[in-house]
Amino acid sequence: MNKQLFENKKSLINNIYLLLGDTTGKYLITILIISIFLLPILHIYIPEESFFHISSYTISLLGKYLCFALLALSLDLIWGYTGILSLGHGAFFGLGGYMMGMHLMREIGDRGVYGNSELPDFMVFLNWEELPWFWYGFDSFLFASLMVILVPGLLAFIFSALAFGSRVTGVYFSIITQALVFTLMLAFFQNDFGFGGNNGLTDFKDILGKDISSKETRGALYSCSAIMLILGYLICRIIISSKIGNILVGIRDRENRMRFLGYNTTVFKIIIFTISAILAGIAGALYVPQVGIINPGEFSPIKSIEIVVWVALGGRGFLYGAIIGAIVVNVLKSYLTIISPEIWIIFLGLIFILVTIYLPNGLTDLRRIIKRNYGRK
């Protein structure tokens, strides 16, 4: 028998190369790797008059886009590959953000308006006597980082175990994810809830003892965002290019078949949903120091739906598609909201409708169409 035909062992280097995905994915990761070093250098060392200088506004904006890209990536893992549409991924992004925000609030110390070293300003304002128990530990960056992973992860685990365990699927699942994020929004809007009410957490001063608005910090935050995006991409690629990738497609296309093949599909879905939520939480935690605020608006249902539009536009089930989609839509958003905020929401709806009808695989379809019409035979 021609065994070579079926041989699947490959060298380690070959494996790593394969892991990066197809050409587009490799380009994207290469650009990201270069930007880790290049952008902070252009921001910090190039004089402001120079054409090549990158302003602090721009570098934070780009960092923000990368956080959104990581968020989109996390949605693609659960939606694109596993076929489970979460309309509430903002919940995990927001929670990750709040966990980081709580730490940044504690780092303010007595430099707040009220100069109270024990309590954040908003608690003083509410006449609270002492720090609520759930704020304990957030003085430590390490503890906060742990919570960034644990809180969204645990919520996702419990939520999905309940939903998938009772075989809630399809559109019903999507609806309850909206309910989840909406509930969080209502809760975080409450002043008594202990997270700053509708103002959220803001006026941060330092991160890890460094001035949060200094050039070095902004450069470092950008680099961290790029590194986390690359790591997130690699984690997703490791999952997708292992046997799990095929199993997830199987769950998406024919869950029953997978059950009769002996897979506990519920467990697979719970694990993937939890991993996805953790990635979203990390994205939120990196986002907050770069925009300088986290408030309940992040939990608004429309924000979670926006994430779906990013992934749909980029093309779901490609990973790099989600990254490109998130960046393209948010660049457009930055420009259009300057012109008029009302136009933006109409435009967003329009993108979604057009993509659904004409580009079911998002921008990746566009590439195929161009190749077909203009490419070499």
Add this chain to the structure above:
Amino acid sequence: MVENKNILEIDNVTVSFDGFKALNSLSLEIKKSQMVAIIGPNGAGKTTLQDVITGKTKIDNGKIYFKNNDLSQFSEHAIVELGIGRKFQRPTIIENISVWDNLCIALNTKKNFLSCLFNQLKNQDLNKLVEIISTINLKEKKNLIAKNLSHGEKQWLEIGMLLMQQSDLLLIDEPVAGMTEIETKKTSDLLLSIAKDRTIIVVEHDMNFIESLNVEIIVLHEGSVLTRGNMNSIKKNKQVIDVYLGR
């Protein structure tokens, strides 16, 4: 303990849907390592019978034992681990992955998340994959995305997936429905070639196909077993002619 020759024992099983008894006090024994065919008119309960054996539908009354295990204690995927494989009526393969990958996910290795994440094909697995992809005649189409297969090829791929699982009992629902004559012939050859060391229950309408298998036949009617026997005795049975063959 007495050595039990029956791999499957169905004891007085009843399943009702809104009061309608799809299975009505059905009892049935299947011996180890034999192939049997189940026939019966539409609505006789053939699909429901497979649903209860595989744990998809819960039974209201009665017991099912597989290799002396009470199946009511097992969930769907645990029943698969016990050794029951199921081929659905319509081809249910994973359309968007390749023929090869379909067989790989059916391989009877550990099926938890971590083992799947770090899974590397062992040599013996590879041999088995090559052997089975040859058995089902899809070696040339190894890298084809499964949705591009013909109807017959999809059915064989699904049978191949059951073979990968190394189930002791295969349930096969209407394998040749919609197949061409040549495909039908190939399918009966395939089933006969794999029947040597496992138990197979085939549900089928096509009497010529069943005749070509030359196996014991069980006739189902209104949710219970009407009779069982070889082709000749079934063809002569007055009741069977009345409810099924005569129509």
